Amino acid sequence: MITVLPVETPGLGDRTYLAHDGSAALVVDPQRDYDRVTALAEAAGVRITHVLETHIHNDYVTGGLALAREVGAQYLVNADDEVSYERTPVHDGQVIEVGDTMRVRVIHTPGHTHTHLSYALEADGEQVAVFTGGSLLYGTTGRPDLLGPDHTDTLVRAQWHSAHRLAKELPDETAVYPTHGFGSFCSATQAAGLSSTIGQEKRTNTALTAGEEAYVGQLLAGLDAYPAYYAHMGPANSHGPGAPDLSPPSVADPAELRRRIEAGEWVVDLRDRTAFAAGHLAGSLNFGLDGPFVTYLGWLIPWGTPVTLLGETAGDVAEAQRELVRIGIDRPAAMATGGPEDWTGGAPPAAYDRATFGDLKAALAGGDGIVVLDVRRDQERAEAHIPGTVHIPIHEVPGRLAEIPEGRVWVHCAGGYRAGVVAALLHARGRDVVAVDDSFDTARDLGLCAPAHPAAARAATETPETPASRGTLPTPTPTTTDDDRQEITI
Template structure:
């Protein structure tokens, strides 16, 4: 029997600030990534009114499968055993989405009953992708929450450009209409639970807050306070770069579930580590940037687990490059593995645990200096000759920058090394993590570096950015 013909292409719909948060992670100095509130009481159990009740003899509807919003490009969604290994229950997904795994198609407006008290309504909310879904939750006849995924976020919306420029204009307008639909169909007291929060590159502009409701979003979200043209113009002007590994996620998610191999990689001795480094492979030290700068294996790179490890490693590594992980403990390596499989880096080539002396095999450890913006000011006024490299994103640079600095965003550094002038290089970002990553990268290639491990707020306070007063409050930026 011949397969059914593909659905006809949908016609395009009729046409009808970047604001940074000052909240910081006290451990890493990087962006604070809040976890959304849970619909749970003590012990992680949902409140009684949100727990399904079942009549005697009535068949229970399973609720332990994941909801599929779209073939999302940020992370792999099915890094778990496939449907066959989970009792054969197919996952639900948008009816028009072409995927290669078993699923239960759902459609806009469909209601899924969960026991006698809970009802979940499917809402098609295109904008982040064409097939994006939101889910409105009703308990005991009361609309209590909506799971908005990459549609309506706290103070913003999901970005519409991840599928490429050919889709951006259609999706940005669809995103505005989707946000309006959610606001029109749901009561003001409905709690909003998005997939993406502060620090997510899937956010069109910087998401803010730890919790919200439809009513709050009506008052503060540009998608709900501005007309369509103003929203489109502001959102598109605020888009910045996103991690390169996103390009691999859509196809992998559409390909279906796969069980990751999280067993420990083979252990590399110092001789093997040196061979891998000399061969151009990536040997990544997972320790924090302070420990790495004090002493590390020459040629190794640093992506500490205390920051946005997987985001920047996945963004910078040439896809397919063999990767070896160095951690103080086997647990550190295992944590890194769990993060890496979520972006499609399934198996490290090797690992080693202990400390740099164990990994170097008697060879001299490499090291470089760390400094503050106060140290930088002294060096600038003292007449020292050096290159100041700013590795923040374009929008951060626009808000405030140190005159005379060279600007190369972190994700562009590996491909633009020849543009960095000769001489000593001081590297800064907004909080220290990205500067540490780039300093390690440059040092591995023989450059003399100083990593500025400090908050950019201090550069403003020290008067290193004379143009800062002509912009909005520059402290509202991601401190990473």
């Protein structure tokens, strides 16, 4: 009997997997903070003998090399990947024995990258699972544009053929375990569901239900921006990252915090946007741990800028530090805990207003010439927007500050998190801001929105049914453990 234990990394929308037969274990696509995996193996009483990479990752720094070295496991990486470290090179069709009962077949599945691999797991002569990395996801596939526009057309077509190869070579009951697709920007579209099989994907995945040209057209039309820090992940993974240092950083007093802000460093408040707006250290920024903290911090920060973390507790700082090492921000410059009264050195905390879309509607009706800044992505804007608003996607705001008109700036997004990030950034630069902390659905209900752009409306009508709308086939039954991790027994 084979047990597959997913290790969730929700901040990045990824999963790592540990599969074992009660004795030997393999690990697929481990995150940088691999201590979560070794703890899981220890709890299961198994020895990790093989660490497998499906591809050179673009969205996080791998922990694979350091994990393999620590536990003495073989580190499997595509023989065609150019890396600067010793590994066990593997190629299409190769079969690896893992322990006494597991066999892994290497399948070349290009599309997300040129050298992407999937790993089909066989136990006791039966095909039980396939680890698909960034290739076949739940209801979708990995995006093909992360290597640049010169590669996109080749990769998107390769992705379609890779999906069909998996569907042809593997039995319908084979469980599918992708790395991406749980909110990751590596997913071409939002993946659906938490588990699946090859048979289910044949029924619901556009790559398998649409012809090649239709799939290519739909996938490319749906691509949007992805985080800027992705540019640094591939080189880091090819070079061979070491183990992370998760020891606490030094503690900064108010004078040091002020000095760092005045030097242009980032001092990041980890509290939620409500607490931050009510009172904070002037000049600090807000990336709350209650949202996609690491994605947006990594996306907006000028790479290499020192980061100091402000948290209510040391545990909050440790959580943020763990998320940061996953994208290669290895050591915070400093930390401080408590609240604004502990960080300001006696100065009054800075603050700004929060509002709803109802408040915004009233302000617009007042005709006082307010500035409304929409920081959603282009595709969100095309679906619906408030007429007369300034549109600068969140990731473009730092480079386009001069385009924001003078006056009080009301910042909105789709739910409030991104608006809070941008409001804090503008406020730190001396702007008068209001953060709209509300669902954009409310703006629609209040009649604030213009109709959808014709192209967006057409895309909406042409979008095929999703797995959620069409129903699903039976899938492996998850059992929630004490730490809320899914344990799937095949």
